[in-house]
Amino acid sequence: MNYQIADALTRIKNAYLARHKEVIITKTKLGFSLVKILFASGFVNKPEFDKKTNSIRMGLRFIKRKPALTDMRIISKPSLRVYLSKKELPRVLGGLGTAIISTSGGLMTEKEARKKGLGGELICKVW
Structure with missing residues (x-):
């Protein structure tokens, strides 16, 4: 996978759509920063870091049986970067x-x- 942040976002979104209780993503610097932001924003539960498998396991947050994260859109891609x-x-x-x-x-x-x-x-964009 060349674009790790899109892979992490897609795994999180798919886990929410499948109503999984947790998701595992590969630990990278960008992935670690992304998880910290999602945790601070209240979209996921506290992440756990596994040094053996070099991965991040986090619980998905549901409010009254509805996902805390409704949808997300990946804006910037390797083929089209968006700078603001x-x-x-x-x-x-x-x-x-x-x-x-x-x-x-x-x-x-x-x-x-x-x-x-x-x-x-x-x-x-995440909402």
């Missing part, structure tokens, strides 16, 4: 969702990037 300035950062569903941005300061939500005055590559 700090003025162009999107608001997802009027602030109910989260956009994940890759900046010079690492992966962060669009709210954090706006506070720090950073633009960057729009990785995905």
